[in-house]
Amino acid sequence: MGRKVKKIRRAHRRPSLAILSRKKTLYSTRRLIEAAKARSFRTRVIDVLRCNLALESGNPRLYHKGKEVRGIGVALPRIGASVTAVGLSVARQLEAMGVPLINCASAIARSRDKLAALQQLAAAGVRIPRTVLARGGGEVAELVAQVGGLPAILKLIQGTQGVGVMIAHSVAEVESILGTLWDLGQEILLQEFVSESRGRDIRALVVGDRVVGAMRREARRGEFRSNLHRGGFGTAVELPADYAEAAVRAARVVGLDVAGVDLLESSEGPKVVELNSSPGFEGLERATGLDIAGEIVAFAAQVAEGARRAMAL
Numbered sequence: 001m002g003r004k005v006k007k008i009r010r011a012h013r014r015p016s017l018a019i020l021s022r023k024k025t026l027y028s029t030r031r032l033i034e035a036a037k038a039r040s041f042r043t044r045v046i047d048v049l050r051c052n053l054a055l056e057s058g059n060p061r062l063y064h065k066g067k068e069v070r071g072i073g074v075a076l077p078r079i080g081a082s083v084t085a086v087g088l089s090v091a092r093q094l095e096a097m098g099v100p101l102i103n104c105a106s107a108i109a110r111s112r113d114k115l116a117a118l119q120q121l122a123a124a125g126v127r128i129p130r131t132v133l134a135r136g137g138g139e140v141a142e143l144v145a146q147v148g149g150l151p152a153i154l155k156l157i158q159g160t161q162g163v164g165v166m167i168a169h170s171v172a173e174v175e176s177i178l179g180t181l182w183d184l185g186q187e188i189l190l191q192e193f194v195s196e197s198r199g200r201d202i203r204a205l206v207v208g209d210r211v212v213g214a215m216r217r218e219a220r221r222g223e224f225r226s227n228l229h230r231g232g233f234g235t236a237v238e239l240p241a242d243y244a245e246a247a248v249r250a251a252r253v254v255g256l257d258v259a260g261v262d263l264l265e266s267s268e269g270p271k272v273v274e275l276n277s278s279p280g281f282e283g284l285e286r287a288t289g290l291d292i293a294g295e296i297v298a299f300a301a302q303v304a305e306g307a308r309r310a311m312a313l
Helices: 002-013 027-038 081-096 105-112 114-123 140-146 171-183 241-254 282-288 292-312
Strands: 016-020 042-046 051-054 061-064 074-077 131-134 152-156 165-168 188-192 200-207 210-218 233-236 258-266 269-276
Touching (some): 016 081, 016 292, 027 042, 027 282, 027 292, 061 081, 074 081, 074 292, 081 105, 105 114, 114 131, 114 241, 131 140, 165 171, 171 188, 210 241, 210 292, 241 258, 241 269, 282 292
Parallel strands (some): 016 042
Antiparallel strands (some): 152 188, 200 258, 210 233
16 A cells, blocks of 8 residues: 555656647657656647636636646647647646746747747847838838848748748839738738858757757758748758857747747858747757757756746745
8 A cells, every 4th residue: 555655646746748739649749748758757738729718816727628737847838820829828828827838928929920029139139131021111122122132032920831931033023922912911021032041041949048959951942942841851960159159049039948940041140030939840850860859858847847846945
């Protein structure tokens, strides 16, 4: 009987990790579960679309598939762009419950808004490509000149995996794209084309205060977007110190604990073009052979332990 009690108590002390994800079978989610189990984490996958939020003064609660969620030591949001609003509501509920999050709700929201993220980075002195928010005013030729001329990149303010990213080689093309998207009620970023980095960029995976892995992504022939989801391929790269520092600083400025930071290799040095708060890392693990999932889970364990000690004081 005594042995059974000890086993129960020992299991109770094991840290609990909640992963906010639509499916257990997604590569990154599956790898995180594997890494958590290897480190004696109890894991639970929570589908944000199957959550109910109970709001009560001093007693916020979260229900998943009809059952109340309790005893979470730390939560790791893996919120896809298509469920951002719902995912953020669940993340905020967990914060209200006192659960520490690896990437807080406000930081995720900032990273999903390209304009907000770039504004914050620029204000902090992080080098970014020259960017203009085009809302329909002014001469298009002047807008193009403000980002350094043609060709120019046009982006939807919200978009992932290269979706909504276009290149224009003439003022007429820029006018046509802007006109079409303005008619659809879309806000567009016009951005500098960094010719030295044509068809390639660097993805650095930041965890805490360091880069745990990086790869250079190159576009397939005939494509200017280097995203792996657009057919690009990645090769492992050892980041120079200034690139690693830029990636870590960008993540810190936006407030992300874990971030995929995309950098362009310009003649002036690294330019941060985008941050991803739920970065996939299948391509990075395959390109580098590194245990990225293990690095993320190890960081989560530190956060959970820090919160536990703070509660004990």
